[in-house]
Amino acid sequence: MSAITIGYARCSTDKQDLAAQRAALERLGVPPERIYTDHGLTGTNRARPGLDQALAAVRAGDTLVVPKLDRLARSVPDARAIADELVARGVKLALGSSVYDPADPLGKMFFNILATFAEFEADLIRLRTREGMAIARARGKLRGKQPKLSEKQQRELRRMHDTGEYSISDLAELFSVSRPTVYRTLAR
Structure with missing residues (x-):
């Protein structure tokens, strides 16, 4: 059986x-039907179904191709765990057009350096996001998620509920909100 x-x-x-990453993978020789993807999942989230499928699909002698290491993992421990799993199974890892052998000392060092930079980049993004949110909060621009109902609607919902004539389902339908929203409004 060929690799x-x-x-x-x-x-x-x-x-x-994902179009640019798919195109890059196809240029690197990966058939379109053998590209697994995760959409809307961060690299720090280890529960990634597409990655799990890709890891399940590779066999000894095969090569897992990723456009860049930060698409595979955003932390050194996660990158190491994935690389160690691949080595144990006899699978090669290609980051872009370069194939890395994490079992080789030089390849292992280079892989760890790349993983460190990917983790550093993720940490910088989180830091900048927190700083930006703090500044926006201080300026009154970031107030969190806004209630579905205005103050006036909340008062009316409360008044109608207190009459005992309307069920939670009735109120949800009348105000075009979900039942949990009605419960949250009444709990305030």
Whole structure:
């Protein structure tokens, strides 16, 4: 049985597109039907069904191809765990057009350096996000998720509920909200 290439692509948000990563994988020789993807899942989330499928599809002698290491993992421990699993199974790892042998000392060092940079980049993004949110909060621009109902609607919902004539389902239908929203409004 001959070795095959399996591709994996991931984007963090639903607004991002996987087309560029898919095209890169196809240019690297991965057949389109062998590309597994995760859409809207961060690299720090280890529960990634597409990655699990890609890892299940590779066999000894095969190559797992990822456009960039940060698409595979965003932390050194996660990257190491995936690389160690691949080595144990006799699977090669290609990051872009470069094939890395994590079993080789030089390949292992280079892989760990790349994983460290990917983790550093993820940490910087989190730091910048927190800083931006703190600044927006201080300026009054970030107030969190807004209630589904205005203050006036909330008062009316409460008044109607207190009459005893309306069930939670009735109120949800009348105000075009879910039942949990009615319960949250009444609990406030």
